[in-house]
Amino acid sequence: MCGIAGFCDFTKSLDKSVLSKMTDEIKHRGPDSSGNELYELRNANVGFGHRRLSILDLSEAGNQPMHKGSLSIIFNGEIYNFQTIKSELELKGHTFKSNSDTEVVLAAYVEYGMGALEKFIGMFSFAIFDRDKSKVFLVRDRVGVKPLFVFQNEKAIIFGSELKSFHKNALFEKKLDTDSLALYLKYNYVPAPHCIFKNTKKLQPGHYIEINLDNREINEVKYWDVIDDAYNQPKLDVSYKDAVNETEKILDSAFNYRMVADVPVGVFLSGGYDSTAVAALVQKNRKEKVKTFTIGFKEAQYNEAEEAKKIARHLGTDHTELYCTPNEARDILSSIPDIYDEPFADNSVVPTILVCKLASESVKVVLSGDGGDEIFAGYGKFKQAINFTNNIPNWLQSTLAGGMSLINPEKIPYLSGKYNFPSRYEKMINIWKSHSPYVAMKNISSFITDAEVGRLLNIEWKEKFTYFDIAPLLNDSNDDLNKLLAIDYRTFLMDNNLVKVDRASMSVSIEGREPFLDQRIIEYVGRLPSEYKIREGRTKALLKDVVHRYVPKEMMDRPKMPFIAPLTIWFRKEMKDLLIDHLSEESLVRHGLFNIQEVIKLRDSYLSGKPVSHQKVWNILLFQIWYDRYF
Helix, strand or coil: CEEEEEEEECCCCCCHHHHHHHHHCCHHHCECEEEEEEEECCCCEEEEEEEECCCCCCCHHHCCCEEECCEEEEEEEEECCHHHHHHHHHHCCCCCCCCCHHHHHHHHHHHHHHHHHHHCCEEEEEEEEECCCCEEEEEECCCCCCCCEEEECCCEEEEECCHHHHHHCCCCCCCECHHHHHHHHHHCCCCCCCCCECCEEECCCCEEEEEECCCCCEEEEECCCHHHHHHCCCCCCCCHHHHHHHHHHHHHHHHHHCCCCCCCEEEECCCCHHHHHHHHHHHCCCCCCCEEEEEEECCHHHCCHHHHHHHHHHHCCEEEEEEECHHHHHHHHCCHHHHHCCCCCCCCHHHHHHHHHHHHCCCCEEECCCCHHHHHCCCHHHHHHHHHHHCCCHHHHHHHHHHHHCCCHHHCCCHHHCCCHHHHHHHHHHHHHHCCHHHHHHHHHCCCCHHHHHHHECCCCCCCCCHHHCHHHCCCCCCHHHHHHHHHHHHHHHHHHHHHHHHHHHHCCCEEECHHHCHHHHHHHCCCCHHHCCECCECCHHHHHHHCCCCCHHHHCCCCCCCCCCHHHHCCCCCHHHHHHHCCHHHHCCCCCECHHHHHHHHHHHHCCCCCCHHHHHHHHHHHHHHHHHC
């Protein structure tokens, strides 16, 4: 795992020292070595910078930028099947100087061009400079495990693993995109392809950009998509038993691919089905104990550490746990903008950073269970979205929505005092007006509604396209559940969960691997009937029946517990002063982006114990801390 940074400078004003500053900013992604090279052309200067975290081939032969003839590459990630591809290329006459996957990527490009991407099983973002063609290619993996940001104006194209490196380039324009701010407030992250800065975007997963340096023409090409390559493929006609067996076979291959490294490897173990599946399948054929890690909380309603410990004992792993305190959370809070670059307010970011720090003391690679809920239908929101719309006649939904629109929810006796009731009331109006489970999930996925964003912001903003609106692209072989799963795979999984783990793990210089996101898994499970995923009322049935082969059902069957910090408690007690300070009139007036009275009203209602969603307050707080850091 590494960090990359670079540019195509059409002004020819940038030099190698700029690259050094850009890569120094992401040293945490690769503390083991660095390389910066400037290629001077007639029409542009091309800069390639790299920071290396040595995972495979720890020798200097794996350093980057790496070259082959007239080609240069900077690579971030892992190609898990690189040895198979390497053998294939050797039969075609290619020779290799290292045992790194980066050299294999370069040779595969020589042999197959961009068609090489079809062969890779892995996570990656990389840039290739082809001097003969006078082109630069920017590539991102199928699911978006590895980040790649791109800034573009008439002077330059700047790219890199993290936005913080852009601030060291004089041609980058640091301008806030207020439409993206509105998206952030709604979802607690900025959905791709959008970015918090103008003229900047996230390269789409499964895409590459081709830059012609002679005429500055830029083309973005899709080479893989979860819709076309998984869900829209013909559904499989297999028995449930055969589906469970084949799923386990694919999981076993995908998980064990990700144990290959020349450094120690561990597993995050929360005690839920996803992380338990990973730990069980990688431990089952190993004599040595796999290292597992978990974070616990003294607040019982948030703590799953005891269950994780029982599972670790049953599987025979070498288990380590750490209990998180409010003081540790407070220390982490100020570092979140530096780690995440954009405003990012997932409520499990604190324990994720802590468990990464814990793991970094004994391993350099760690596997997580992200993707299990989105692939196998583990979240309650999928059933909610369908039940809200499909189980109520459309005429009744319209009648309910119309009647509710005439009533102020804050005036409704008893219900107005329920948790987050006005927001939930507005969401139900939107859902019943639409008769659509996809609109339902979009509303369920937002923490702050459009109307609330309008009241909180003191600026104009407009709605941007997001991948919550891709249901029409899914064909009729998909029922509502499979369509919702495809949408969640393309939104919440990529823009929230993968961002959370990548930045947290890289902040302490360890490589986070996502075994559920092997494309073979989604290309198989996406073609299975939805009744294999929610079966007889059981969510995630397919995966659960795999796990029960290794861990007794009675040890696993318990209410699903989210991996979050007890912020609701802490911000009303130990961390109250932080909330008051950052959401004060003095702090809010600095930028004028928010309606100050509305924010303070929300803050004070929350602190007084009223049933206000802590996530709304948390979103604004994290933006304030981020804004102070970058502006």
